[in-house]
Amino acid sequence: MGGVRPVLAEASLAQRLWRTPLRRGRAPSSPGEVHVIPERCKGCGICIDFCPRDVLAEAGGFNRRGYRFPEARTADLCVECRLCELLCPEFAIYVTAGKAPPSTFREGAHDV
Ligand code: SF4
Ligand code: SF4
Numbered sequence: 001m002g003g004v005r006p007v008l009a010e011a012s013l014a015q016r017l018w019r020t021p022l023r024r025g026r027a028p029s030s031p032g033e034v035h036v037i038p039e040r041c042k043g044c045g046i047c048i049d050f051c052p053r054d055v056l057a058e059a060g061g062f063n064r065r066g067y068r069f070p071e072a073r074t075a076d077l078c079v080e081c082r083l084c085e086l087l088c089p090e091f092a093i094y095v096t097a098g099k100a101p102p103s104t105f106r107e108g109a110h111d112v
Pocket of ligand 1: 034054
């Protein structure tokens with residue numbers, strides 16, 4: 001019984017503090033372009049497992065060392081977070097800025 005009250009209090013605090021971003025749905029996401037260097041890859045799969053957007057998957061073939069390397073299967077979902085680049089122990093994957101999507105978003109403009 002003693003544990004119920006703090007949980008309820010927490011939920012109500014979260015509800016009171018919740019704010020919807022003013023530009024929600026209007027700010028363009030920054031797409032990334034994923035580059036893989038197959039010969040460096042050792043096929044650990046870390047980049048595939050930790051990509052928050054499930055962009056990466058094992059490519060069909062093997063590199064010269066016999067490892068399966070990743071490829072960007074759903075490249076348009078990449079948000080350029082660079083987590084794959086940071087986590088890769090072999091420096092076999094990196095991300096550059098992709099083309100920005102067409103958008104009517106203007107920084108500083110607000111609907112009132
Ligand atoms: S940059 Fe982020 S979203 Fe893009 S492939 Fe790497 S981990 Fe996934
Ligand atoms: S984290 Fe690096 S070494 Fe591991 S599968 Fe991905 S690209 Fe290959």
